[in-house]
Amino acid sequence: MSHTIVLGVIGADVHAVGNKILHYAYTQAGFFVVNLGVMVSQEEFVQAAIESEAKAIVVSSLYGHGEIDCRGLREKCIEAGLENIKLYAGGNLVVGKTPFKEVEEKFIAMGFDRVYPPGTDPKTSVDDINKDLASL
Amino acid sequence: MKPILCIDFGSTYTKVVGIDVDEPRILGRTQSFTTVKEDINIGLEKAIEKLATMTGISEWPVRYACSSAAGGLKMIAIGLVPQLTMEAAKRAALSAGAKILKTYSYELNESELEEIAKLKPDILLFTGGIDGGNQKVVLHNAHQLTKLTIRCPLVYAGNKAIRDQVKTILSEHDWKVHVADNVMPVLNELKIDSARALIRDIFLEHIVVAKGLSKVQSTIDNILMPTPSAVLLAAELLAYGHIGGKGIGELLIVDVGGATTDVHSVAEGHPTQSNVLMKGLSDLKIKRTVEGDLGARYSLPSLVEVVGIEGIAATIPTSVEVVHQILKDLEAHPESFVSEPGLLKTLDDVAAEIAVKESVTRHAGTLEVHYTPFGTIYQQTGKDLSHVHHVIGTGGPLIYHHNIRSALRAAQYDPKNPFSLKPTAPHYYLDKQYILAAMGLLSIHYPKQALTLMKEAIIEV
Numbered sequence: 001m002s003h004t005i006v007l008g009v010i011g012a013d014v015h016a017v018g019n020k021i022l023h024y025a026y027t028q029a030g031f032f033v034v035n036l037g038v039m040v041s042q043e044e045f046v047q048a049a050i051e052s053e054a055k056a057i058v059v060s061s062l063y064g065h066g067e068i069d070c071r072g073l074r075e076k077c078i079e080a081g082l083e084n085i086k087l088y089a090g091g092n093l094v095v096g097k098t099p100f101k102e103v104e105e106k107f108i109a110m111g112f113d114r115v116y117p118p119g120t121d122p123k124t125s126v127d128d129i130n131k132d133l134a135s136l
Numbered sequence: 137m138k139p140i141l142c143i144d145f146g147s148t149y150t151k152v153v154g155i156d157v158d159e160p161r162i163l164g165r166t167q168s169f170t171t172v173k174e175d176i177n178i179g180l181e182k183a184i185e186k187l188a189t190m191t192g193i194s195e196w197p198v199r200y201a202c203s204s205a206a207g208g209l210k211m212i213a214i215g216l217v218p219q220l221t222m223e224a225a226k227r228a229a230l231s232a233g234a235k236i237l238k239t240y241s242y243e244l245n246e247s248e249l250e251e252i253a254k255l256k257p258d259i260l261l262f263t264g265g266i267d268g269g270n271q272k273v274v275l276h277n278a279h280q281l282t283k284l285t286i287r288c289p290l291v292y293a294g295n296k297a298i299r300d301q302v303k304t305i306l307s308e309h310d311w312k313v314h315v316a317d318n319v320m321p322v323l324n325e326l327k328i329d330s331a332r333a334l335i336r337d338i339f340l341e342h343i344v345v346a347k348g349l350s351k352v353q354s355t356i357d358n359i360l361m362p363t364p365s366a367v368l369l370a371a372e373l374l375a376y377g378h379i380g381g382k383g384i385g386e387l388l389i390v391d392v393g394g395a396t397t398d399v400h401s402v403a404e405g406h407p408t409q410s411n412v413l414m415k416g417l418s419d420l421k422i423k424r425t426v427e428g429d430l431g432a433r434y435s436l437p438s439l440v441e442v443v444g445i446e447g448i449a450a451t452i453p454t455s456v457e458v459v460h461q462i463l464k465d466l467e468a469h470p471e472s473f474v475s476e477p478g479l480l481k482t483l484d485d486v487a488a489e490i491a492v493k494e495s496v497t498r499h500a501g502t503l504e505v506h507y508t509p510f511g512t513i514y515q516q517t518g519k520d521l522s523h524v525h526h527v528i529g530t531g532g533p534l535i536y537h538h539n540i541r542s543a544l545r546a547a548q549y550d551p552k553n554p555f556s557l558k559p560t561a562p563h564y565y566l567d568k569q570y571i572l573a574a575m576g577l578l579s580i581h582y583p584k585q586a587l588t589l590m591k592e593a594i595i596e597v
Binding site: 004012013014032047050051063064 | 269510
């Protein structure tokens with residue numbers, strides 16, 4: 001069964017190339033991708049997930065403000081009745097040279113299921129999504 | 137000479153326009169009270185008699201009609217997320233010429249069901265979920281609707297994956313279900329043509345009969361559509377023209393009435409500046425919005441609330457007490473005109489200006505500024521109308537306005553509100569004879585003549 005996933009670049013970030021690559025990779029992997037493009041607000045992610053009955057939201061951020069932009073997304077999902085939705089984040093999530101381990105811990109604490117550093121092969125997340133959603 | 141009669145059965149007046157399509161010219165225009173309770177033909181005959189006195193013609197072999205009598209085409213729209221499918225459903229219904237009684241989102245509860253039954257819609261538009269998207273809430277709502285104590289034609293235009301299921305559930309409970317394409321098949325993409333066409337068919341087949349308008353079917357060729365649909369047709373023809381004649385280009389029509397203000401735009405609405413990204417639901421090239429709280433008479437109290445009574449008093453200019461008194465008088469006699477001596481502007485004039493300003497502001501798109509590490513980025517929601525060159529006013533409060541240019545200027549871009557994408561330097565026109573609906577009807581068979589007549593009759597002010 002093909003999984004529906006919502007994809008987008010969060011906040012005021014306009015980096016469109018990675019978004020297109022992920023859209024392509026995920027579609028090739030057999031997912032039904034609802035791509036919101038760039039400059040997507042948390043509310044738009046949540047609304048799209050409800051309307052499309054998505055099982056996962058994949059958030060990208062490249063401009064360093066990812067932490068601020070992503071904070072509260074899990075809470076909004078719970079409020080909207082999407083308690084079981086899987087949340088993924090990837091990219092240059094924070095400014096500066098914070099070790100990725102710390103970034104990952106921070107995002108897991110914020111309610112994300114998986115976090116990816118810059119330069120991750122899309123296949124890694126495809127495999128993870130397939131694994132995570134198989135049980136749902 | 138080939139005379140044609142175009143009839144508009146309004147809620148108050150039955151308006152008739154006689155046209156000679158050979159020349160072409162408008163032979164005359166008259167009106168009489170709509171008589172929907174007794175027999176709608178009585179009012180129509182009276183208007184035709186008046187027209188005969190004016191033109192000497194009493195035989196009209198070809199007649200076209202539109203109607204907003206008996207409350208117009210009353211619809212309820214149901215969607216899932218308010219900003220997504222519910223909004224899409226609302227826009228589909230509006231562009232089909234409907235009057236929206238109320239919209240509902242998420243799971244319908246019992247008290248909402250009671251409310252729907254009380255509102256007695258003519259048609260129910262039921263949507264939810266993109267194609268392949270949400271099923272749970274939509275199916276829940278289908279089951280809820282089976283409990284509704286009323287029945288009316290229902291258009292399902294939601295998630296196609298459960299189309300048959302929804303149809304079965306509802307049909308088993310005596311609903312007459314009409315299936316259209318999903319109004320939002322893909323997220324943020326509007327696709328309303330199928331739903332709109334279906335709504336129009338239902339209007340012709342059921343609603344005209346149900347409202348007692350079918351008595352006229354024997355005397356006229358047909359009630360073809362709801363009046364707002366006719367205006368939209370006229371707007372499209374005037375803007376884009378057709379094979380036999382060029383249109384005037386993108387335009388905006390503001391129709392101020394006693395109870396509501398309608399705004400129609402025929403424009404692409406794409407961004408006109410650089411660094412602008414589009415956000416949210418895509419918009420329709422031919423778009424109609426209706427403001428139920430902005431009207432120059434029956435909706436005056438809510439209109440006054442929009443700017444505050446002090447603001448109104450300052451514009452006239454007069455004291456707050458005088459405005460209070462006028463409002464009180466008008467509530468008792470809504471049919472009367474305001475003629476407070478010694479005032480620069482009448483309350484009617486001010487109300488019309490506010491209706492124009494507010495309704496166009498709500499209709500036009502907006503910009504949001506974002507200061508990003510890459511500089512300033514703008515996000516546009518809705519349509520950019522800044523390059524629209526033609527603003528046309530119609531409706532009683534504008535036709536009888538003492539300074540029509542000043543009233544229509546309220547539709548213009550306001551530097552104090554720079555993020556509202558209203559026309560920056562338009563020309564202003566007045567549909568003084570109130571012929572837009574008639575021209576929309578005429579345009580079905582005589583687009584060339586309708587275009588010529590509109591260009592003549594709609595005057596620049």
